Amino acid sequence: MTFRRTVLKGFMAGALAATLGSAAQAQEVVKVGLILPMTGPFASTGRQIEAAVKLFLAQNGATHGGKRLEVILKDDTGNADATRRIAQELVVNDKVAVLAGFGLTPLAMATAPIATQAKVPQIVMAAATASITEASPFIARTSFTLPQASEPMADWAWSNGIKNVFTVVTDYGPGIDAETSFATKFKAAGGTVESVRVPLRNPDFAPFLQRVSEAKPDALFVFVPSGIGAQFMKQFVERGLDKAGVKLIGPGDVVDDDILNGMGDVAIGAITTHHYSAKHDSAANQAFVKAFEAANPGMRPNFMAVGGYDGMRLIAEALKATNGDASGEKLIAAMKGASWESPRGPITIDPATRDIIQNIYVRKTEKIGSDLYNVEFATIPQVKDPVKARK
C-alpha cells in the first residue's frame, strides 16, 4: 500500500513538474504557423517564402521582445480546404500566436474567418487579390496587390505614347483584378482597351495571341500565374508579335525572377511594373540577394521571397513593440503603421487597411552578362492599394 502510494506520489510530482516545465517554456515561445504550398503546382512560391523566413531568422535570431519565435511549417499543397483545416489545427492544438504564409487568394480567404474568430493575426505573404485584407480585421499583408502593381502601368503606358492595349489575363481573382484596374485607369486617361480572359487550365495560348495579332494594339498587357509566364512569352515571340511592334507590358508576375533565366531571350524587352526585382539597386537588397543565394544555391529570390522576408520581420517588430505580449489584438495593433527599409525599398503597413504601402518600379527585362534581370528605370513612390484608397 505504502509502496503504491509512493509510486503514485512520484507520478503526480513528475506530472506536475512536467506541466510547470512546459508552462514555463510556453511563456518563452511564441509560435508562428507558416502555411505554404510546398508541393503541387505552386510549390515554388512555398520554397521561396520558406527560404526567406529561414534567412530572416538566421540573420536576426529568433528572440524578439524577450520571446523566442518558433515557426511551424505546414504544407497545404495549394488547396483551400487543406489550408483551412491546417489553420484550425494550428490555432487549436498548437496554440499559434500568428498565422502566416498563404500562397494564393483562395487559401488566404478560407483562413480569414479563423483569424477573426480566434483573434489571431494572419500575415499574408504572397496572395495578391485586393479584397483579401477586408476579409478579416486580423489580416495584414506584406506582399502586394495586383491593382497596386497594375494601375501605375496604365499611367506609364499612356504617358509613353501607347494608345490602345489588348489585355490577356488568366480568368481568376488576381487576373480579373489586374485587368479591371488597368483597363479602368487606362480608359480614364483616354486609351482604348480590348480584353480576353484565358481559362486557368489552358494548354495553348495560340488562339488568344492570334486575336491580339489581328487587333494590332500598341501593347499587350498580360497577367498569368508566374510559372506559365515562360510558355506565354515564347508563344508571344513565336507569333512574331514582338517584331510587329507590340510592346509586352503588365505586372511583374510574367517575368518572375525565379524562372526568368529559363525563359531565355524571348523575355528581353518586356516592360513591367512591380514592387520587387532581384536587381533592385540598394544596399539592403544587395545584401539580401547575396545572403539568400548563399543559403539557397541555385535559387534567386523573387517577389514571393521578399514578401516572406518582410512578413517575418513584421511579426518580429510587432512582438518587440508589445514587449513580448503575443495576444492577437495587441500584435495586430502594433503592426498597423509599422515601417522600415525592406530589400524592395521603404514600406509601411497602412494603419487604416493593414495593406502594404510601397514603391512600384517600372522595369525592363535585359540581359546582364549571361543572366536576365528586370532592370528598374522609374519609381512611383509610396503606392497604396488603389481599390481600397478609392473607397
Added chain:
Amino acid sequence: MLTILFDGIAYGMVLFVLACGLSVTMGLMNFVNLAHGAFAMLGGYVTVLLMQRLGLPFLASLPAAFLAAALAGIVLERLVYRPMYAKSHLDQVMFSIGLVFMAVAGTDWLLGSSQQIIQLPPWLQGRFYVFGVGIGYYRLFVIGICGLLAVTLQWGFAKTRFGSRLRAAVDDARVARGLGIPVNRLFALTFALGSGLAGLGGALGIELMGLDPTFPLKFMIYFLIVVTVGGTSTITGPFLAAMLLGVADVMGKYLVPQAGAFIIYTLMVILLLLRPEGLFARART
C-alpha cells in the same frame, strides 16, 4: 482565320500522338490505361533532362523520349500490367489511376514541381507567311512528324504482318495462340509502342502545352475525349477526332473566348449523342 486553323491542326496533331498510344492500348488490348499520361510525362521529362543537363539538341532527344517511355512501358507491362489484363475494367481504372498519382508524386519529389522550360533550336523558332497565313516553324514541324506517324501507324496496323497478327490476337487470343502467334510478346510490343508514342507526344507537347508533374492529370481528360470520340478500333478515328477537337478548341477560344473552355466538352457530348460508339466504330459483336 487560316492561321488559327493551322494552329488548331498543330495542336490537334500533338493531341493525336498523345492519345493514339492510348487508343492502341485501350482499343486494341481492351485495357483501360488511365496512366497513359504518365508515360507522356516521362517522355517530356526525358527531353527536358537531356537538353538541360546533357545539352543534347532537341531533335536527338525526341527518339530518346520515345525509347525511354517505350522501355518503361515494357518493364511495367511485364511487372504490373499483365496480371491486370484479366481483371474487370473497374480494377484496371483503380490500378492505373493509382499509377498516375505515384507518377505525379514521384516526379514532384525527384525534379520539383515547377514548369519545365526548354530552348528550341533557332530554326524551329519564329514563323513565315504564305498568302497572309502565319505559319510557325515549330507547329509545321509538329504537323510533319505527327502526320508521318499517323500514316505509318495506319499502314502498320492495316497492311503489315505485325498488324494482322495483332488484330487476330485481339479478336481471339486463344485461337491466335493456337495458330502459333506469340500473343504475349505481341501485347508487350504493342504496349511499348503505345507508351513510346505517348512519350514522343509529351516531348513534342512541352512547347505547346507546358510540362509539370500534374501533366498526366491535367491532360487525362483530353486523351480520353479524343479516344472516346474517335472510337478505339482504328487509327483514323482518333486521328480525325484529335483534329476536330484540336481545331474546335483553338477556334472556339479564338472566336468566343468567354465560352472557350467549354466548346470541347460540348462538342464531345454532341458527337457521343450522335455516335455513341465513337466516330468510326466497328459494330460490336
